[in-house]
Amino acid sequence: MIHRLVPGALTFLLLGLVIGGAFVGLLSAAGSVDVGTFLLSPYTRVVVVFTVWQALLSTVLSVGPAILIARALARRPAFPGRTLLLRLFSLPLVLPTLVGILGVVAVYGQSGWFNRLMVGLGAEPQQFLYGLPGILIAHVFFNLPLATRLLLPVWGAIPGEIWRLATQLGMNSPQVFRLIEWPLLRQVLPGAAGIVFMLCFISFAIVLTLGGGPANSTIEVALYQAMRFEFDVGKAVQLALLQVAICGLLVAAGQRLVRDVPLTPTVQRPQDRPDVAAWGGRIVDAAVLLIAAAYVLLPLAAVLRSGLAGPVGAVLADETLWLAVGRSLVVAVVAGSLATAAGWGLLLTSRELRLRRYRPQSATALETLASLVLVVPPLVIGTGLFVLLSPVADVFAIGIALVVVVNAVMGLPYVIRILGPPVMRAGEQHDRLCASLGIAGWNRLRLVEWPLLRRHVATSLALTAAFAVGDLGIIALFGTQDTATLPLLLYQRMAAYQLDAAAVTGLVLATLCFGLFGVIEWGVGGRGQR
Amino acid sequence: MPRLLLLLALAFGLAAAQPARAQTPTLTIYTYNSFTSEWGPGPVVTKAFEATCGCKLEWVAVEDGAALLSRLLLEGKNTRADVVLGLDTNLTAEATGTGLFAAHEMDLVGLKLPIAWTDANFVPFDYGYFAVVYDKTKLPQPPKSLEELISGDRSQKILLQDPRSSTPGLGFMLWIKEIYGDKAAEAWTKLKPRILTVSKGWSEAYALFTQGEAPMVLSYTTSPAYHVIAEKSDRYAAAPFAEGHYMQVEVAGRIAGSPETDLAKAFLAFMVTTAFQDQIPTTNWMYPVVEPTGGLPPEFGRLVQPAKALLFPPEEVAAHRKQWIDEWLQAMSR
Numbered sequence: 001m002i003h004r005l006v007p008g009a010l011t012f013l014l015l016g017l018v019i020g021g022a023f024v025g026l027l028s029a030a031g032s033v034d035v036g037t038f039l040l041s042p043y044t045r046v047v048v049v050f051t052v053w054q055a056l057l058s059t060v061l062s063v064g065p066a067i068l069i070a071r072a073l074a075r076r077p078a079f080p081g082r083t084l085l086l087r088l089f090s091l092p093l094v095l096p097t098l099v100g101i102l103g104v105v106a107v108y109g110q111s112g113w114f115n116r117l118m119v120g121l122g123a124e125p126q127q128f129l130y131g132l133p134g135i136l137i138a139h140v141f142f143n144l145p146l147a148t149r150l151l152l153p154v155w156g157a158i159p160g161e162i163w164r165l166a167t168q169l170g171m172n173s174p175q176v177f178r179l180i181e182w183p184l185l186r187q188v189l190p191g192a193a194g195i196v197f198m199l200c201f202i203s204f205a206i207v208l209t210l211g212g213g214p215a216n217s218t219i220e221v222a223l224y225q226a227m228r229f230e231f232d233v234g235k236a237v238q239l240a241l242l243q244v245a246i247c248g249l250l251v252a253a254g255q256r257l258v259r260d261v262p263l264t265p266t267v268q269r270p271q272d273r274p275d276v277a278a279w280g281g282r283i284v285d286a287a288v289l290l291i292a293a294a295y296v297l298l299p300l301a302a303v304l305r306s307g308l309a310g311p312v313g314a315v316l317a318d319e320t321l322w323l324a325v326g327r328s329l330v331v332a333v334v335a336g337s338l339a340t341a342a343g344w345g346l347l348l349t350s351r352e353l354r355l356r357r358y359r360p361q362s363a364t365a366l367e368t369l370a371s372l373v374l375v376v377p378p379l380v381i382g383t384g385l386f387v388l389l390s391p392v393a394d395v396f397a398i399g400i401a402l403v404v405v406v407n408a409v410m411g412l413p414y415v416i417r418i419l420g421p422p423v424m425r426a427g428e429q430h431d432r433l434c435a436s437l438g439i440a441g442w443n444r445l446r447l448v449e450w451p452l453l454r455r456h457v458a459t460s461l462a463l464t465a466a467f468a469v470g471d472l473g474i475i476a477l478f479g480t481q482d483t484a485t486l487p488l489l490l491y492q493r494m495a496a497y498q499l500d501a502a503a504v505t506g507l508v509l510a511t512l513c514f515g516l517f518g519v520i521e522w523g524v525g526g527r528g529q530r
Numbered sequence: 531m532p533r534l535l536l537l538l539a540l541a542f543g544l545a546a547a548q549p550a551r552a553q554t555p556t557l558t559i560y561t562y563n564s565f566t567s568e569w570g571p572g573p574v575v576t577k578a579f580e581a582t583c584g585c586k587l588e589w590v591a592v593e594d595g596a597a598l599l600s601r602l603l604l605e606g607k608n609t610r611a612d613v614v615l616g617l618d619t620n621l622t623a624e625a626t627g628t629g630l631f632a633a634h635e636m637d638l639v640g641l642k643l644p645i646a647w648t649d650a651n652f653v654p655f656d657y658g659y660f661a662v663v664y665d666k667t668k669l670p671q672p673p674k675s676l677e678e679l680i681s682g683d684r685s686q687k688i689l690l691q692d693p694r695s696s697t698p699g700l701g702f703m704l705w706i707k708e709i710y711g712d713k714a715a716e717a718w719t720k721l722k723p724r725i726l727t728v729s730k731g732w733s734e735a736y737a738l739f740t741q742g743e744a745p746m747v748l749s750y751t752t753s754p755a756y757h758v759i760a761e762k763s764d765r766y767a768a769a770p771f772a773e774g775h776y777m778q779v780e781v782a783g784r785i786a787g788s789p790e791t792d793l794a795k796a797f798l799a800f801m802v803t804t805a806f807q808d809q810i811p812t813t814n815w816m817y818p819v820v821e822p823t824g825g826l827p828p829e830f831g832r833l834v835q836p837a838k839a840l841l842f843p844p845e846e847v848a849a850h851r852k853q854w855i856d857e858w859l860q861a862m863s864r
Contacts, residue, residue: 320568492569
């Protein structure tokens with residue numbers, strides 16, 4: 001059954017073309033590469049240590065609470081506002097960094113809401129934002145919702161039979177967590193934490209702007225400097241490889257913590273868990289959800305407020321805005337679809353490796369490799385592709401296509417995290433039946449996989465599309481005046497002093513993503529699904 | 531499934547509705563993003579030039595001046611640019627070093643610049659002065675010199691930009707270097723407690739400033755003009771510094787191998803006429819290099835007029851930038 005390896009091979013081909021092509025392009029432009037002096041300088045060491053340290057802290061602070069939040073959400077599947085909350089949780093992911101930073105600053109800054117409250121209570125205003133705390137506050141704001149969304153599907157995978165058994169055994173909440181939830185969480189936690197870690201690792205604008213000074217700096221800053229101001233492509237390549245190497249090692253180390261828990265086929269009968277009725281649990285869940293909602297929604301409310309305070313009418317009447325909205329939508333939907341299709345293909349192959357060929361290590365390696373795309377900086381991918389393609393094609397004419405392809409590749413890690421567990425499950429539960437009935441290929445995809453995976457496909461499509469909407473790194477390299485997307489428009493307004501209009505544009509962007517999420521989950525996810 | 535098909539059809543409809551790109555012979559100009567944005571000088575300038583040249587202008591916009599140069603370095607002789615507009619004097623030495631630029635062959639003596647212009651390749655099209663812009667409602671007594679800024683009240687913070695990623699950030703670093711020379715590192719160490727944060731670019735710092743995070747930000751002497759003209763607000767002002775103000779001069783040049791030599795020359799000549807220069811004050815918020823029609827907007831008359839214009843020669847910046855940035859890093863990360 002060699003053809004089961006084909007989808008994954010195709011995805012890797014795409015990945016190889018984009019990432020490999022970028023590095024080939026860059027290396028061809030690099031002069032002599034002087035490895036030693038820069039990488040060994042004391043400042044580089046300080047930066048590397050700080051980069052890893054802040055990324056680790058950010059990951060722990062994002063993923064730890066995300067477990068509690070996802071658990072609370074899983075235990076309360078039907079409270080009013082749950083769907084809304086989950087959709088709002090998708091917004092920090094897509095906000096352009098600068099808009100998110102301004103939201104965070106409006107809440108925790110010198111003259112933010114928090115400090116105004118302190119003054120109102122008669123206390124001294126506190127300055128705590130600029131420095132490591134600010135970096136962590138902002139990183140958690142951006143990544144806590146992502147981690148929650150990545151972890152939530154774990155609970156959907158627990159078969160009703162297990163809950164029935166747990167109920168019969170009279171398990172309490174801590175026992176449920178220790179015996180049922182934790183073993184399953186352990187499977188996805190390293191992957192989810194890996195994504196958050198990598199995103200914080202390459203964080204640039206947040207670390208510089210809220211870091212308080214160059215003592216708090218990441219490798220990405222040095223990379224940007226090498227690329228933009230020193231025109232030292234060789235150094236940039238070294239730094240990019242250093243990033244990939246560090247993250248690769250740490251993420252691979254994380255993957256070693258994964259223990260596969262095979263779930264036996266079940267009848268998937270819904271069954272309540274035993275610990276939902278207890279009042280203690282209710283209070284804890286309510287508190288967790290309220291705190292999380294406040295933490296994520298307050299900066300969003302600030303974004304909403306400054307957007308509504310701006311010249312809403314004038315911005316909405318501007319034709320340029322709507323052209324940019326159209327372009328952003330196209331980029332989002334096409335890039336999201338491509339990412340989801342490619343990721344799905346890769347997962348089918350890794351499932352084949354895991355289940356039929358008993359090569360789980362190869363499967364994990366495949367998925368980890370694809371996830372490392374996240375730490376290859378957009379500047380490196382974009383510039384490399386530019387060098388590679390500009391002799392043979394009009395890069396600006398195909399600019400939008402490049403934006404789509406690169407965003408699709410950068411969306412792969414999310415697809416793998418979201419779609420991976422359900423794809424595996426579908427295989428574990430239905431492989432034998434399909435084999436005995438002779439259902440294969442397209443029919444299997446349509447009749448067996450699609451109904452099971454539809455909801456998860458919708459989530460990953462929505463997420464990757466939303467990420468593509470928020471893209472600025474790639475569009476800034478390839479976009480021209482005729483191909484400006486919303487985030488680019490927003491930055492142009494900022495650069496022209498129009499901060500109020502930029503705030504409105506930010507609000508439009510957030511609304512667009514919110515709508516896109518809803519439409520995709522409704523249209524693709526199907527009826528009666530969460 | 532029908533819903534899915536409906537969505538797909540919609541998506542493809544949108545994709546097809548994107549306007550196709552016209553393939554007419556054109557003059558291609560590389561520039562930075564905010565120049566060609568709807569709010570920059572780009573649109574009006576394009577119209578005016580196209581009305582006289584019988585050609586079409588194609589703008590290719592990148593993030594900023596530094597990105598412009600790195601793009602040229604990457605493209606080398608294969609560049610599609612005929613004209614490059616938006617480098618500043620901190621980048622011209624390296625740009626000249628690429629060998630891509632042709633001499634402008636223009637007489638620029640009549641230009642209204644505070645310094646003598648001798649560059650054979652690049653034509654200046656606007657200039658400005660870096661300045662500490664402050665919020666009058668929060669800082670009634672702004673510093674009157676760099677020295678006062680450096681040794682002043684530490685509770686009154688300033689927002690700066692990183693010289694590794696931002697032009698104003700680099701400008702401020704050079705400003706300190708120009709005034710303090712060998713003692714620049716000490717000056718930075720003294721200033722450090724007054725710095726709230728050092729942002730990636732101008733936009734971040736300026737947005738934090740208008741959100742009230744700090745009473746001072748590094749920007750341009752012309753920044754207050756935007757708030758007066760566009761927002762009718764005189765809340766923000768630039769602080770005049772006794773030592774003088776560091777300059778930024780923005781330039782354009784034409785590419786030697788370009789097939790559109792005549793058009794490129796015509797554009798550079800057009801660039802220093804009023805049709806182009808009239809747009810500069812209120813769209814690029816910088817000073818024009820020729821007297822605009824009817825003079826500068828009256829609001830510009832109320833702006834800070836620097837006692838002295840400071841500027842390192844491009845070659846000196848190119849030769850020492852790396853060393854000076856390392857010195858800044860050392861002082862700031864201590």
